[in-house]
Amino acid sequence: MGQDNKDLMIEVKGLTKRYGNFIAISNLNFSVKRGEIVGLLGPNGAGKSTTLRILSTFMAATSGTARVAGFDIFDQSEEVRKRIGYMPENNPLYTDMRVRDYLKFRARLKGLGIKESRERADTVMNECDLTDVYRKMIGQLSLGYRQRVGLADALVSDPELIILDEPTLGLDPNQIRAVRQLIKNLGTKHTVLISSHILHEVEMTCKRVVILNQGKILASDDTSHLQSIMGQAARIVAEIKAPLEELKSAWKDFKGVAAVDISAASGDFYRCVLSFGAEASDPREQIYEMAKENHWGLRELTMQRPSLEDVFVYLTRSQEEEEEEEEE
Amino acid sequence: MQVFNTLLRRELGIYFGSLNGYVIVSTALLLVGVCFSDLVMRLNMEPTDMTLTEMFFSSWYFWLIMLLSAPLITMRSFASEKSSNTYETLMTTPVTDIQVLMSKFCGALSFHAIIWLPVMLSMLILRFYVNDAKVVNIPSVFTTYFAILLVGALYMAIGCFSSSITRSQIVAGMISFTLGMGIFMLSYKALYIMPDTGPMLQLLTKLSLADYMNDSSRAILDTRPLIFIGSLTFFFLFATYHILQWRRWR
Numbered sequence: 001m002g003q004d005n006k007d008l009m010i011e012v013k014g015l016t017k018r019y020g021n022f023i024a025i026s027n028l029n030f031s032v033k034r035g036e037i038v039g040l041l042g043p044n045g046a047g048k049s050t051t052l053r054i055l056s057t058f059m060a061a062t063s064g065t066a067r068v069a070g071f072d073i074f075d076q077s078e079e080v081r082k083r084i085g086y087m088p089e090n091n092p093l094y095t096d097m098r099v100r101d102y103l104k105f106r107a108r109l110k111g112l113g114i115k116e117s118r119e120r121a122d123t124v125m126n127e128c129d130l131t132d133v134y135r136k137m138i139g140q141l142s143l144g145y146r147q148r149v150g151l152a153d154a155l156v157s158d159p160e161l162i163i164l165d166e167p168t169l170g171l172d173p174n175q176i177r178a179v180r181q182l183i184k185n186l187g188t189k190h191t192v193l194i195s196s197h198i199l200h201e202v203e204m205t206c207k208r209v210v211i212l213n214q215g216k217i218l219a220s221d222d223t224s225h226l227q228s229i230m231g232q233a234a235r236i237v238a239e240i241k242a243p244l245e246e247l248k249s250a251w252k253d254f255k256g257v258a259a260v261d262i263s264a265a266s267g268d269f270y271r272c273v274l275s276f277g278a279e280a281s282d283p284r285e286q287i288y289e290m291a292k293e294n295h296w297g298l299r300e301l302t303m304q305r306p307s308l309e310d311v312f313v314y315l316t317r318s319q320e321e322e323e324e325e326e327e328e
Numbered sequence: 329m330q331v332f333n334t335l336l337r338r339e340l341g342i343y344f345g346s347l348n349g350y351v352i353v354s355t356a357l358l359l360v361g362v363c364f365s366d367l368v369m370r371l372n373m374e375p376t377d378m379t380l381t382e383m384f385f386s387s388w389y390f391w392l393i394m395l396l397s398a399p400l401i402t403m404r405s406f407a408s409e410k411s412s413n414t415y416e417t418l419m420t421t422p423v424t425d426i427q428v429l430m431s432k433f434c435g436a437l438s439f440h441a442i443i444w445l446p447v448m449l450s451m452l453i454l455r456f457y458v459n460d461a462k463v464v465n466i467p468s469v470f471t472t473y474f475a476i477l478l479v480g481a482l483y484m485a486i487g488c489f490s491s492s493i494t495r496s497q498i499v500a501g502m503i504s505f506t507l508g509m510g511i512f513m514l515s516y517k518a519l520y521i522m523p524d525t526g527p528m529l530q531l532l533t534k535l536s537l538a539d540y541m542n543d544s545s546r547a548i549l550d551t552r553p554l555i556f557i558g559s560l561t562f563f564f565l566f567a568t569y570h571i572l573q574w575r576r577w578r
Contacts, residue, residue: 053416056420057420058420078422081421081422088413088416088417088420092413095412109331110421110422111330
């Protein structure tokens, strides 16, 4: 079977794809463990779809190697395809087929027997909430239902790895929530690799994220670890009713405060935005105790962790600055 | 074999599950009907030593249907999959390029065979009423049908090839028609354009599809054109296979 590391579902080494002079992806290296939900994050044109197309064996890389479930994507592409469920971008489907017939057809293509394909089609229709429309033509379905048909197709052979390219593209907020929940549920049984340009989505669904920009990996880590890349663990917002000078000196003496920004708020309150160092633990209890001891009014005390969006902007800006420096 | 059968059923489902298939069949049958009644009228008006099958396959109706129907049948095979991106979902399942190619080719050829089946049945019906072997010769009906399938296989292979090189069905249809017409025109170049006898005329005569159809309609089965048409069919299928393979290398 040629399996080097049984814990790894995807192992990418030096993957590069060129279209003429244009480099779509350059020297990608990352791995995905079995059972992980990993997000491939990046702006449009970052190389996400190209990476997924190569991993799903649809196209070959210019150089580099990748293994899926221990099989080489080029030399053992059929073995790889037996183990993946892939939903491409824009979710292309045969619109002239009925939902159940389409899923049975796909299950047969993926090597399932007649009875098994019927059973699996019914199971995935239940999982993806498609039972109401099972006799409808795919072309007559709404976008949300079509997306679910695409997901059901990716699941129908119960594959080890599910690859989803922009799975919530074009959906309304309720449908997006439903699809996200479905992806989260998939993570209990399958390894999932999803691509998205929506940072919030990756933050909500994935344990780990690979950030791509202009065909290069900027970062690859757990979402919580990535947030600490920015050098700050958290930002605290506190609205306190106190004399301004006393408040300023209190923050000066407060342990772990890296920076503070005080602005006037309504009703004699001051809005304090406090930045703490990466090593600081949650200081909210101490802030509450401090306000209580000084008999200050406290009406808001919230922690704001840096979002993945902050991390993404921070990383892409750093890359641009590095490139500018190199040019100079 | 499971994958091939599943894909073949899907291909036939496209033809018979949509209006397109019925439009092609009914148009072909309309032309055949017009041709058939025309020939029967001619038989009533003047004596001839040709059988009905011979008359039919030497008429321009037959070649009109053949040249027009082949691009219409095959133009969507790969081009529509590529333009709708379903080709990506198809090729990321455990199917091989050869299974996809053969299912599309066999699906198109089966549809072609179904289009021409009523023509053969009408010959047999006429034979039942006329009861004269000089009008309709039964063995010639079968050899003709075999020749239709063989020439059809060549045209379907050309159609699949044309469809594999573009994402546009219209462009695929035009390429298929031009290539098919070009091969067909070789027959007439031999008959009309080059009156002198020489090696070129001999070569073109050997390549003449019209001559082959005429021979078959007289119940003559010659292996030479059979090998020629078979080789040409294989060539176009082989070229299509390599175009499908090329996708992985772009």
